[in-house]
Amino acid sequence: MNFKVGDKVKFLNESGGGEIKKIISSNLVSVQIDDGFEIPTLITELIKVDEEPETPKMMFTQQQFRRQPPAPTETSDDDENYYEEGRVSPLEIFRSRGDDKKGIYLAFVPHDQKWLLTGLLDIYLVNYSEYEALFSLFLRKPNGAWEGVDYDVIKQNSKILLDTIKREEIEKWSYGIFQILFHKDLSSKVLSPLSSVFSFKPTKLYHENAYQNSVFISGKAFLLIVCELALHPVVAVSELNEKFDEEVLQQTAKMKKPEEFINKHKTSPREAVVDLHIEELLDNYSKMTNHEILNYQLNYFTKCLESGVNNYLTKITFIHGIGDGVLKARMLEILKEYDNVQTKDASMHQFGYGALDVLIWYSAQV
Numbered sequence: 490m491n492f493k494v495g496d497k498v499k500f501l502n503e504s505g506g507g508e509i510k511k512i513i514s515s516n517l518v519s520v521q522i523d524d525g526f527e528i529p530t531l532i533t534e535l536i537k538v539d540e541e542p543e544t545p546k547m548m549f550t551q552q553q554f555r556r557q558p559p560a561p562t563e564t565s566d567d568d569e570n571y572y573e574e575g576r577v578s579p580l581e582i583f584r585s586r587g588d589d590k591k592g593i594y595l596a597f598v599p600h601d602q603k604w605l606l607t608g609l610l611d612i613y614l615v616n617y618s619e620y621e622a623l624f625s626l627f628l629r630k631p632n633g634a635w636e637g638v639d640y641d642v643i644k645q646n647s648k649i650l651l652d653t654i655k656r657e658e659i660e661k662w663s664y665g666i667f668q669i670l671f672h673k674d675l676s677s678k679v680l681s682p683l684s685s686v687f688s689f690k691p692t693k694l695y696h697e698n699a700y701q702n703s704v705f706i707s708g709k710a711f712l713l714i715v716c717e718l719a720l721h722p723v724v725a726v727s728e729l730n731e732k733f734d735e736e737v738l739q740q741t742a743k744m745k746k747p748e749e750f751i752n753k754h755k756t757s758p759r760e761a762v763v764d765l766h767i768e769e770l771l772d773n774y775s776k777m778t779n780h781e782i783l784n785y786q787l788n789y790f791t792k793c794l795e796s797g798v799n800n801y802l803t804k805i806t807f808i809h810g811i812g813d814g815v816l817k818a819r820m821l822e823i824l825k826e827y828d829n830v831q832t833k834d835a836s837m838h839q840f841g842y843g844a845l846d847v848l849i850w851y852s853a854q855v
Contacts, residue, residue, distance in 0.1 A: 492518055497538040500530070506538065514642040517623070529623070529640065576650040577643070580617060580705045589704045591618050591718045593669060595687060596648070596703075597662075597694060597711040605700045605709060612651045612662060616643040617705050618718055620671040620680065626651065629664040645673075648705075659691040667715050679725040685715045696826075698795045750796035751805070759801070763793045764808040765816065787819055794847065798827070803849055806835045810843040817845065 492498070492509055498520060499506035510527055511519035519527045520535070594615040601608040616622050625640040643649050654662065669683040693699050693711065700709040754761040765786045767774050774782060790807060797805045809816045824830055829851065835844035 492532055492535070492537075498535040499538055501534050501536060506535075514621075514644075517642055578648055578650075580615070580646045580648055581707055582646075583702075583704050583707070586702050586704045589617065590714065592721075593618065593622060593624075593667070593683075593685075593715040594703075594705075595667075595713040595715055596706055597659075598706060598708055599700065599710075602708045605697050606695055607656070609653055609655060610659070610694075611653050613648040613706075613710075614643060614651055614667075614715075615648045615705060616645060618671075619645050620673050620676075620718075621645060623670040623672065625668045627666045627668075628661060635666070646705075656694075659694055663691050664688045669716065677726060678723045680718070681722045681724050683716050683721065687713050687715060689713065698791050749800055750792045751800060751802065752796075754793065754805075755802075759803045760805070761793070761797060761802055762806045762808070763790070765790060766808065766810055783816060783819070786816055787823070790820055791823060794823075794827075797847075798829075798849060801851060805847045805849070806840065806844055807847065808835075808840055808844045812843075817843075820845065 492512070494509055494512060496509045497506065498509060505522060507520045507522040509518050510521045513519055513529060516532055517529055518532060518535070520530045521527045594617060596613040596615050598611045598613065599605045599608060600611065614624065614626075622643045623640075624643065626638050627635040628638050630636050639651055641649060652662075665687055667683065667685045667687070669685070671680040671683070699711050701712060702709055703712060751761050751763075754763045756762050764770075767777075767782050767786060770785065770789055771777075774785075777785070786809075793805065793807075807820065809820065821832065824832060824847065829849060831848045831850075833846050833848070835846045
């Protein structure tokens with residue numbers, strides 16, 4: 490049975506009914522009930538008011554409503570209609586960029602990829618997984634209340650545009666909760682429902698190094714991992730190894746870690762030494778101006794620092810040389826933005842006069 494917006498429907502397994510206000514997906518619609526609220530409902534739980542069956546069990550069969558996945562070389566009508574909605578689009582996969590963890594991501598993508606710190610931001614919920622995801626999003630208001638701002642279904646390996654915002658609206662999106670149900674037509678395991686809290690400091694989005702490349706978005710983006718599937722609890726697996734009634738765990742969204750840029754400089758699991766002399770960083774720099782060299786050194790310094798922090802290093806020694814002191818001064822300015830670092834001159838015996846130790850500590854709760 491095909492449903493469309495405006496159809497009057499009744500619920501099969503409970504009293505009441507309402508009117509279809511939105512087609513969410515091929516097997517899910519939004520029904521407005523008598524008191525004005527809209528609730529997402531499976532079409533297998535509905536009947537049209539003037540097409541009430543004699544025996545509901547015989548009217549609805551699995552064959553009628555089960556979506557058959559298209560052949561790999563074809564595009565189904567359902568897919569075409571789904572992506573025609575405008576705010577939903579399939580992911581482009583860039584394998585050469587690495588291997589990001591499968592899961593659900595919240596992505597802040599600058600419109601202007603040349604100037605990442607200015608202009609509008611697109612906010613996407615990214616489903617980089619083989620499951621369909623039914624999500625509900627709540628944002629915390631300044632008075633502490635929770636506002637339900639969006640809900641929808643995202644197909645596997647797709648992204649959905651939640652909003653386009655100005656920079657002054659970032660704070661509104663800095664604290665929220667996602668609730669997600671996972672669905673797959675055929676699977677060896679059933680995933681638990683997800684409740685994931687996300688939060689970040691709005692000032693994070695004013696640092697260029699917070700924007701990263703990923704395998705599933707063409708431009709750079711500030712990324713939060715809402716759910717990492719490999720860590721998500723399972724409520725049921727194959728018949729010979731079932732596990733029901735496990736506690737449903739809440740996840741906390743975390744920033745997607747950049748590539749371990751610092752690894753090449755590690756001298757032990759928690760320490761590294763980085764030589765910032767330009768001849769150690771580039772093979773050919775003869776055509777660069779002094780200003781360009783300084784900017785390259787500072788950019789390299791910041792990448793190493795961020796990577797070290799994200800990988801829980803406790804000490805990074807930066808060899809900056811003696812020179813005119815400009816590089817060291819600029820490094821110290823950058824370090825003022827970090828509240829968990831301390832600096833001191835590095836060992837003169839080991840590095841001479843031109844080196845700085847950056848000591849990093851972490852709170853007990855990471």
